[in-house]
Amino acid sequence: MPAAVDLKERGNIFNGLLSANGSAWRMVGLPMMSGGRGGWAVDAVASVGVHGWTAGGSNCRRGFSPRGARDGALRLQLGVKGRLRRAANGDCRTSQLAVVGVATVDLISLSTPQLQTQFFRISSSSFQSPSFSTTRPSSMLRAARTLTTTNNVARAAANMKLLYPTSLKLNVQSIEGFSASLHAYDVKKPIPDDLIDADVLVTWSNSADNLKDAAARMTKLRWIQSLAAGPNDVLNAGFDTSKVKVTTGSGLHNFTVAEHALGLLLNAARRFYEMRDYQLQSKWPGHLGGSQPDRPKGSFTSLRDARVLIWGYGNIAKTLTPHLVGLGATVRGVARRAGVRDGIEVFDESSLPKLLPETDALVMILPGSESTRHALNQERINLLPNHAWIVNVGRGTSVDEDALANALEKGDLGGAALDVFETEPLPESSRLWKTPNLVVSPHAAGGRPQGAEALIADNLRRFIAGQDLQNSI
């Protein structure tokens, strides 16, 4: 009986569910994810009665495009005999798998350009010594690095449990298809007893108590995928990081945080915050309207020709920079390692004494860690010109708030727009509420991980395949 086929595409992820006679196959393709790396896996959860599958031409081309798939992985779990064909023209109509026994076949590290013409056949009747053939035999054999003829991997993976948070709307179907069962959990409550043996925990805005409880009771946990770019909550919860891998959600917040930082910079230059203060008093801020000097020296009134220094030149900075450059700013960066990134000159911290005095707007996007604590201290604030603005969308601990407030009160700085604070929510007693020219933004820059499913799915595939994970700490 031919397999029933239901192939769906969701964003970058290609899901297929194949079923026949009550048995189910699931297939997930992960093409061209994470900067050109990609791969795909076929994962059988039962084999009885499955005769084969056929993928539609266009889906096939999209889902299985070999372009950019440098580190592809093909895993056929359970009995596989027959052949799987991926033709160069993307026509997969003849692809076929037949299931006759139980075995696991892992093919990993398929590399381009060989994938362009890949065609391989598992032709042997014995899984002990299968042979591969390809239109380019030598390259295909090179590609087929690992062959596992036991179903150990399948067994280990089949028992795996992944817990995903209900604190955000995840398209759970996009992470289905692997040999892991998926379970929702409440991030504000203790992990339920029946989920305590989970292997993987995806976190997002978990309460401190939830994480502390998980660290104490989830003794089988092997990997935490945080959806936060800076998972300080997870790192402070007491997990044994020699046993539990932690990966961050860096990349999921690039657009939102970049947009917020841009907004805060424009607010500073165009003084919207001051206009609003006047509006609330029904007063016309005449000094801000009408005829104005164009970019007077020693001022920050426009991004055009402004010298913007981004401290913490990572993923968010790379998304922000083109917008600043587009508006005419000159951008430089500071990070741990110096070098040129995406065409922008990035310095290490030893260059700060030279860079800070040449800065009109300093954008802080540093992670929170011991190494970044009070990175912007009084000494460094003093190096900034009196008209300079500071925008912080990284972590509050990277700025000495008292030193900043002192400088603003003395008029030694143009202003500051802070999205993050040493203590959040900012206590009512904080002097920052009333510090002149200080804009308070309530940790509002991120908060909406975008593309979380693609990151989880790609890392889950890597985890099952024993490969390095993206965004590992």
Ligand SMILES: NC(=O)c1ccc[n+]([C@@H]2O[C@H](COP(=O)([O-])OP(=O)(O)OC[C@H]3O[C@@H](n4cnc5c(N)ncnc54)[C@H](OP(=O)(O)O)[C@@H]3O)[C@@H](O)[C@H]2O)c1
């Ligand atoms: N406000 C919000 O809502 C919000 C949302 C998302 C993220 N964040 C914060 O933004 C931070 C950055 O996110 P991202 O995705 O851009 O992270 P990322 O890609 O990891 O970039 C972090 C950058 O900081 C640099 N860095 C780290 N430690 C440093 C140190 N001690 N001195 C100098 N530079 C240092 C790194 O330098 P190298 O590249 O040389 O290693 C890297 O360039 C996160 O950690 C998080 O705390 C805030």
